[in-house]
Amino acid sequence: MSSSALSKFSTILPPDRILSRPVELAAYESDGLTAFHTRPIAIVVPETTDEVIAIVRLCHELKLPFVARGSGTSLSGGSLPIAEGIVIALNRLNRIVRLDPAQRIVVVQPGVINTQVTVAAAPHGLHYAPDPSSQSICTIGGNVAFNSGGAHCLKYGMTSNHVLGIKAVLATGEVVEWGRGSRERIGPDWCGLFVGNEGLFGIALEITLQLLPRAECFHTVLAGYRTLEQAGDAVSAVIASGLLPGAIEIMDALALEAAKAAVHAEYPPGCEAVLIVELEGPREVVAIERERLDEILQASQPVGMRPARDADERMAIWKGRKSAFSAVGRLSPDFIVQDGVVPRCRLGEALRRIAEMSRETGIRVANVFHAGDGNLHPLILFDGREQGALQRAEALAGRILRMCVEMGGSITGEHGVGVEKRDFLGDMFSADEIDCMQRLRAAFDPLGIANPGKMFPGKEAPALSHVGLHPLEKAGVISRE
Amino acid sequence: MSSSALSKFSTILPPDRILSRPVELAAYESDGLTAFHTRPIAIVVPETTDEVIAIVRLCHELKLPFVARGSGTSLSGGSLPIAEGIVIALNRLNRIVRLDPAQRIVVVQPGVINTQVTVAAAPHGLHYAPDPSSQSICTIGGNVAFNSGGAHCLKYGMTSNHVLGIKAVLATGEVVEWGRGSRERIGPDWCGLFVGNEGLFGIALEITLQLLPRAECFHTVLAGYRTLEQAGDAVSAVIASGLLPGAIEIMDALALEAAKAAVHAEYPPGCEAVLIVELEGPREVVAIERERLDEILQASQPVGMRPARDADERMAIWKGRKSAFSAVGRLSPDFIVQDGVVPRCRLGEALRRIAEMSRETGIRVANVFHAGDGNLHPLILFDGREQGALQRAEALAGRILRMCVEMGGSITGEHGVGVEKRDFLGDMFSADEIDCMQRLRAAFDPLGIANPGKMFPGKEAPALSHVGLHPLEKAGVISRE
Numbered sequence: 001m002s003s004s005a006l007s008k009f010s011t012i013l014p015p016d017r018i019l020s021r022p023v024e025l026a027a028y029e030s031d032g033l034t035a036f037h038t039r040p041i042a043i044v045v046p047e048t049t050d051e052v053i054a055i056v057r058l059c060h061e062l063k064l065p066f067v068a069r070g071s072g073t074s075l076s077g078g079s080l081p082i083a084e085g086i087v088i089a090l091n092r093l094n095r096i097v098r099l100d101p102a103q104r105i106v107v108v109q110p111g112v113i114n115t116q117v118t119v120a121a122a123p124h125g126l127h128y129a130p131d132p133s134s135q136s137i138c139t140i141g142g143n144v145a146f147n148s149g150g151a152h153c154l155k156y157g158m159t160s161n162h163v164l165g166i167k168a169v170l171a172t173g174e175v176v177e178w179g180r181g182s183r184e185r186i187g188p189d190w191c192g193l194f195v196g197n198e199g200l201f202g203i204a205l206e207i208t209l210q211l212l213p214r215a216e217c218f219h220t221v222l223a224g225y226r227t228l229e230q231a232g233d234a235v236s237a238v239i240a241s242g243l244l245p246g247a248i249e250i251m252d253a254l255a256l257e258a259a260k261a262a263v264h265a266e267y268p269p270g271c272e273a274v275l276i277v278e279l280e281g282p283r284e285v286v287a288i289e290r291e292r293l294d295e296i297l298q299a300s301q302p303v304g305m306r307p308a309r310d311a312d313e314r315m316a317i318w319k320g321r322k323s324a325f326s327a328v329g330r331l332s333p334d335f336i337v338q339d340g341v342v343p344r345c346r347l348g349e350a351l352r353r354i355a356e357m358s359r360e361t362g363i364r365v366a367n368v369f370h371a372g373d374g375n376l377h378p379l380i381l382f383d384g385r386e387q388g389a390l391q392r393a394e395a396l397a398g399r400i401l402r403m404c405v406e407m408g409g410s411i412t413g414e415h416g417v418g419v420e421k422r423d424f425l426g427d428m429f430s431a432d433e434i435d436c437m438q439r440l441r442a443a444f445d446p447l448g449i450a451n452p453g454k455m456f457p458g459k460e461a462p463a464l465s466h467v468g469l470h471p472l473e474k475a476g477v478i479s480r481e
Numbered sequence: 482m483s484s485s486a487l488s489k490f491s492t493i494l495p496p497d498r499i500l501s502r503p504v505e506l507a508a509y510e511s512d513g514l515t516a517f518h519t520r521p522i523a524i525v526v527p528e529t530t531d532e533v534i535a536i537v538r539l540c541h542e543l544k545l546p547f548v549a550r551g552s553g554t555s556l557s558g559g560s561l562p563i564a565e566g567i568v569i570a571l572n573r574l575n576r577i578v579r580l581d582p583a584q585r586i587v588v589v590q591p592g593v594i595n596t597q598v599t600v601a602a603a604p605h606g607l608h609y610a611p612d613p614s615s616q617s618i619c620t621i622g623g624n625v626a627f628n629s630g631g632a633h634c635l636k637y638g639m640t641s642n643h644v645l646g647i648k649a650v651l652a653t654g655e656v657v658e659w660g661r662g663s664r665e666r667i668g669p670d671w672c673g674l675f676v677g678n679e680g681l682f683g684i685a686l687e688i689t690l691q692l693l694p695r696a697e698c699f700h701t702v703l704a705g706y707r708t709l710e711q712a713g714d715a716v717s718a719v720i721a722s723g724l725l726p727g728a729i730e731i732m733d734a735l736a737l738e739a740a741k742a743a744v745h746a747e748y749p750p751g752c753e754a755v756l757i758v759e760l761e762g763p764r765e766v767v768a769i770e771r772e773r774l775d776e777i778l779q780a781s782q783p784v785g786m787r788p789a790r791d792a793d794e795r796m797a798i799w800k801g802r803k804s805a806f807s808a809v810g811r812l813s814p815d816f817i818v819q820d821g822v823v824p825r826c827r828l829g830e831a832l833r834r835i836a837e838m839s840r841e842t843g844i845r846v847a848n849v850f851h852a853g854d855g856n857l858h859p860l861i862l863f864d865g866r867e868q869g870a871l872q873r874a875e876a877l878a879g880r881i882l883r884m885c886v887e888m889g890g891s892i893t894g895e896h897g898v899g900v901e902k903r904d905f906l907g908d909m910f911s912a913d914e915i916d917c918m919q920r921l922r923a924a925f926d927p928l929g930i931a932n933p934g935k936m937f938p939g940k941e942a943p944a945l946s947h948v949g950l951h952p953l954e955k956a957g958v959i960s961r962e
Contacts, residue, residue: 147670410667430657443924
C-alpha cells in the first residue's frame with residue numbers, strides 16, 4: 001500500500017493499530033490451512049463497529065481488497081490475506097452486547113470466542129449449541145462467515161440454524177440489519193444468506209444468536225469395534241431407530257493412536273474404531289432413550305462399551321475426540337484435514353473406498369468424523385520435506401472430494417470452500433449456477449474487494465495471479481513476496 | 482397481449498392450454514386476498530418442467546411479466562395477476578417425482594398439494610411437517626414461494642426448514658439446482674434464499690423436501706379460560722417450562738363463536754378463550770411431558786380442560802381450529818386476515834392493545850393464532866357494502882402491523898408481503914437494506930418480469946400504475962379493467 005493510502009487509515013485509527021512492519025505482517029500471513037501463505041500490506045485493528053464501518057468505506061473508496069479475520073482458524077484458507085489488500089483484525093470487537101435470558105437470545109460482536117457465549121449464558125441455564133472443535137479459540141464472526149458446524153450439529157444444526165439476526169457492513173459500505181431475533185422472516189432469508197458468505201459480502205458487526213436450555217442430563221457412551229465398518233453399521237442402526245442423539249462421532253485406529261499419545265485417552269483393547277454417542281435431554285427422556293441405545297449398541301457387537309459414569313468421564317471422552325485433529329500431528333510432520341460429506345446411509349462404502357485409496361497410494365489417512373450426518377474428516381498424513389509429498393497428499397484429498405460428490409454428497413461439510421476448494425466448486429455447481437452466485441455476490445460487493453480469490457474458481461485478486469516457484473503459486477493459489 | 486405474442490406461446494403449448502377468453506381470465510383475477518382483482522392477458526397451463534422453462538424463456542425474450550400460480554390461496558395477494566402479464570398455472574405439475582423412505586426425502590413438482598406429500602409418505606411412517614391451514618388445497622410451490630408456516634411450525638419450523646433442495650428456472654431462463662438433499666451446504670444458503678422469494682426470482686420446478694417420522698403418540702389438550710390474557714399467560718408458562726409442544730394455539734371468544742356455528746365445535750362453558758396444546762413424540766416421552774403439562778395448565782386456572790381421548794377427539798379439536806378462519810365468514814360478510822408477529826413474551830400486551838384498538842374503532846376483531854411463536858392472526862371483520870368500511874378495516878390492520886414492528890416483531894409471520902404489505906416493508910427495513918434486496922432480486926431477474934409489483938414498495942408493473950376509481954386503484958395497488 002502506498003504511504004498515502006496508509007495515511008488515510010491513520011485518520012481512522014491511531015498508529016499503533018495499523019500494523020505494517022514485516023514482523024507484524026508475518027504473524028498474519030497464514031491461517032488454519034497452514035500450507036498457504038500470503039503477506040498482506042497491512043493489518044488494521046479496529047476496536048469499535050464504527051471504526052470497522054469507516055475502514056470498509058475507505059476500502060471501498062480506495063478499491064482496496066480486505067479480509068476480515070478473527071482467530072484465523074479457518075481450515076480452508078478463508079482468512080488467508082490478499083497480497084495487495086489489508087487484514088481487518090476483529091479480535092478486539094469481543095463484547096457481548098446484550099444477553100436476554102427470557103428471550104433466550106444473545107447479541108455479540110464478531111470477535112467473541114465461541115465458548116465465551118456459553119460461558120456467559122451458563123448462569124441462566126442456557127448454552128450456545130454449535131461447537132466446532134476449535135471452539136475455545138475460534139470467533140463467532142468466523143463461525144458466521146463459514147457456517148461452522150461441530151459434533152452436536154447432528155441434533156441442533158449448523159451456525160445458520162442459530163443466527164437470528166445480523167447487523168453488517170456490506171462491501172459497499174452500506175450498513176444493513178437482517179433478522180430481529182425472531183424465526184419468522186420477511187421474504188427470502190436475507191439473514192441466512194449472509195451466514196456462510198466466507199467474507200465475500202461484508203463484515204458482520206453484531207450477531208444475534210439463539211441460546212438453548214442446557215440439557216438437564218447427558219448420557220455419553222463409547223463403543224469400540226473390531227472394524228471401521230462395524231462402527232459405521234452401528235451408526236446406521238442408531239439413526240434407523242429414530243433416536244436423535246446430540247452427537248454421533250467415529251474415530252479410526254490411526255486417530256485413536258494419536259489421541260492415546262496426545263491426551264492419554266483410553267479405549268477398549270483390540271478395537272480398530274471407536275463410536276461415541278451422546279444422548280441429551282430431560283432426565284426421564286434420556287433414561288428411556290438410553291435403554292434403547294444400549295440394546296442397539298449391544299446388537300452391533302462391539303468389543304467393548306463404556307458409558308461415562310460422571311461429568312469427568314464424559315469430558316475425558318470428548319477431550320480424546322476434540323484433540324484428535326491436532327494429536328495427529330504426533331504421527332506425521334504434516335497433514336491435510338479434508339472435509340466432505342456423503343449420504344449417511346453410504347458411510348460404510350465411503351470409508352471402504354478411502355481405505356482403498358490409502359492402500360493404493362501408500363498415504364496414511366486417519367478418520368475422525370461426524371458420523372451421524374455423514375460429514376467425513378479424513379486426515380491425510382504426509383511429510384512436507386519429501387519432494388512432491390504435499391502434491392500427492394493434495395491429489396488424494398481431491399480424489400476423496402470427488403468421491404463425495406459422485407456419491408451424492410458435498411465438497412464441504414463445515415470448513416467452507418475458501419481457497420482450498422474453490423476449484424472444486426464446478427464439480428458441485430453448473431456454470432449457470434456459479435454465474436448466478438457471482439451476480440448475487442456482486443449485489444453485495446460490486447467492486448469485488450471483500451475477500452477476493454476465495455470460494456469462486458479462477459483468479460480474482462491481482463496478487464494471486466503471479467507466477468512463482470512453488471507449485472501452488474503456479475496454480476495461482478498462494479503468493480509469497 | 483398482442484396476437485403475435487400469443488402465437489409464440491402456441492409454439493410451446495397446444496391451444497387448449499392457453500386461456501385468454503374473458504370467462505377464463507376472470508377465474509384467475511384474484512387469490513386468497515379477495516379484496517384485490519387484476520385481469521391478466523392470458524393463462525398458460527404447462528404440464529411438464531420443460532414447458533415451464535420454455536415459457537419463462539419466452540417471457541424473458543418478450544420482456545413479458547408473469548406470475549406462477551398454484552391454488553391461488555395466497556393471503557397477501559402474492560398470486561395476484563399482473564395486468565399486462567400472464568399467469569403460469571402450475572397445477573398440472575403435480576407429480577411426486579421420487580420418494581426415498583430410507584433417506585427420508587421426497588422430490589415433488591410445484592403443483593403437488595401439501596397434504597398429498599404426507600399421504601404419499603404415510604405408508605412409510607413418515608410425514609411432511611409444515612401444515613398451513615389451507616394444506617388440503619395449497620401447493621408446495623406456493624408454500625416454497627411464501628415460506629409457509631402452520632400450527633406445528635412451533636416445533637418443526639417453517640417451510641424453509643424442510644426444503645433440502647430446489648431445481649428452479651430463474652427469470653433469466655437459466656436453470657439452477659441448489660441443495661442436494663443434504664443439510665450441509667456450500668457457502669451462503671442459496672437454496673434457503675429461494676424459499677420465500679414470493680415469485681420474484683423464478684419458478685421452482687422440483688423441490689426436495691425432508692420427511693419426518695410420524696410421531697408415535699399425540700396428546701392434545703384444550704383448555705378454556707375466562708380471559709384471553711389468562712390463556713396468553715398459560716402460553717408463557719408452558720414455554721418457560723422448557724416443554725416444546727408440537728403446537729400451541731389460541732382462539733378468542735369471537736373465533737370460538739364462529740367455530741361453534743360452522744363445525745359444531747364444543748368448548749368449555751363460560752370460556753372467553755381457548756388454548757390448544759399438542760404434545761407429540763415417543764409414547765414414553767409424551768407420557769412424562771403430559772404430566773408436566775397437566776401441572777402447568779392446572780396452575781393456570783382454566784375454567785375447563787379437555788384432553789383428546791382418541792384420534793377422533795384430536796381431529797375434532799383441530800377441525801375447530803383450522804376451520805376458524807373461514808368460519809368467521811359466518812359472523813361477517815367480509816374480513817381481513819392479518820398476519821403479524823410479536824415477541825411471544827409480550828403476547829398478553831399485544832392482545833390487550835388489539836382489543837383496545839377494536840373498542841376504539843368499533844371494528845370487531847377475532848383472534849386465532851399460533852401463540853407459541855407469537856404469530857398473531859387478527860381477523861378484522863367488516864361489511865364491504867358499507868361506504869368506507871374496507872378502508873377503515875385496512876387502516877386498523879395497518880395499525881396492528883405497526884404495533885407489531887414497534888414491539889420488536891414483524892409485519893408477517895407466514896403469509897408474506899405480496900401486494901398487501903409491500904408499503905410496510907419500509908417499516909421493517911432501511912432504504913439501504915431495501916436497495917440491497919432489490920440488487921439481489923435483480924441478480925435473479927434483471928428485467929423485473931417475475932411477479933413484479935409484489936414485496937417491494939412502490940409501483941413496478943405498468944398496469945399497476947394507472948389511476949382508477951377505487952381508492953386502492955388510486956394507491957396503485959389494484960387494477961380492474
